Amino acid sequence: MNTTLFENGLYGQLRQQAGSHWQDYISHPFVCQLGRGTLPQAAFRQYLVQDYLFLIHFARAYGLLVSKLDTLPEMRAATASLNAIVAELPLHTAYCAGWGLQEADIIAQPEAPQTMNYTRYVLDIGHRGDALDLLSALLPCVAGYAEIGLGLLRDPTTRLDGNPYGSWIRNYGDSEYLAGVRAAINLLNTVGQQRGAQGRLSELATIFTTATRLESAFWQMGLNAVDARP
Structure with a gap:
């Protein structure tokens, strides 16, 4: 995927409007410590647990999106994203198991405030x-992870060999994931044309930027788990 995709259309406008908040996120x-392999494992485990809980609510948000679309092609596109998230949950569980985290233990964990803030904001917007x-509200996560994955893969300071987070990095630069991102951006642009996005740009940018800030808080939650250890 050419990174110019992130800079064009309505998505590119919203991304630009997010300004420094976008750079703070990606x-x-x-993220930098992931790429270098220096991220404390306790931080990554906290992230993995909360990301699983996050994905459950994200799937609900995509289910809500399907109900708000008008045409079958749009509904199919949103349903494909929903199905991808639901299919990702078992893969996420298997990945977590490699980090000593079992699904029953993850589900039993309370949602972190950052997880609740982010997911409830998205659902409330919906x-x-x-x-x-x-x-x-959805695209900062969906497309942002692709930009992060590609950025890390192209960064000469990124270490993949012997990096415990190498498979995570590769996943978000994977062609299959990137194809889903392209479809999501295209859906945003299509719906934007239908629903007067240019006349609503300020409001949409506020939503997009808020979700971006909540993404940064989600990363920080992982780092805070290390600082909070006794």
């Missing part, structure tokens, strides 16, 4: 707004 210390509002 270049967060958590319930109060239309499909375009909800897509604006």
